[in-house]
Amino acid sequence: MHGHAINSVQLLKEAGLRVTPQREVILQFLMDYQGHATVDEIYRSVHPTFPSMSVSTVYNTVKNFAQLGLVKEITVGDGPSRFDINVKPHHHLVCVKCGALIDFYMEEQPKFQLPPEATGFEIEDYHVEVKGICPACRGKSAG
Amino acid sequence: MHGHAINSVQLLKEAGLRVTPQREVILQFLMDYQGHATVDEIYRSVHPTFPSMSVSTVYNTVKNFAQLGLVKEITVGDGPSRFDINVKPHHHLVCVKCGALIDFYMEEQPKFQLPPEATGFEIEDYHVEVKGICPACRGKSAG
DNA sequence: TCCTTGTTGATAATTATTATTAACTTGATT
């Protein structure tokens, strides 16, 4: 059998956070969501079932989650931050037409050709953003 | 002898832009500046010698330059856009302590492991952002 | 010099985000 899905309450407790309905709902949303949600998307999605939740709470919550490593915050270009439940190191394809974001992985760290002034730079992490046209948008323009 | 420096007026004309004092000053600033300037930095730098120039003009101008390929707009995390006269494909080291930005190059395009849903994605460009601690900041903390 | 068209600068508007803080929960303790 495959591992049973970890529920949001469990995750919150493991992270040392108090379990509040707001946190549960937001974390659950991110666990269910296929993609990379913005604060606005989260807010609008949970609003129908949780009308009292404020935007500040969404910000507080996701920023908090990100700092604790529960989610990954990603920024693409100058757009709003997006939050991803996939915390494994990964990279992104960005469609320049429609803004679609697709995850991808890299087998090994590429060779970075560092200049002299970067000698001794201690690499912690790296992220590759690949820009181009996604299959759907290519289909549209190619006909 | 090495190639003579192309001047800003020439560049503007080649780009098909009208030559205005504002554009000259901003382009010249970017050509002289060692680094990646924000709009605010450009504005504050040119202000003493060109007090009538407005922030909107700086935005208009650099965005325009970027669209025409005269400069490269780069965004790091959620910070403000930066504008770089170096339009050759290159990548960046970002110091998580002080925010320093160092250019680097890559010999060849790394192998991207694209998932099935990205089949047919047409890659136009890619940018690698490497996060870590720069030599200067390492020196400070290591003593 | 004239005139068309692109550009500028001032201002307002917008978007994303952080700060502030009083009222309210959570969860540990009794």
Next chain:
DNA sequence: AATCAAGTTAATAATAATTATCAACAAGGA
């Protein structure tokens, strides 16, 4: 179950970065 300290929430204001608007102005060709 009641108490309470400490963390959390929601509303609001504040800030930062950027875009929109548009009348006055300047560039460069006729």
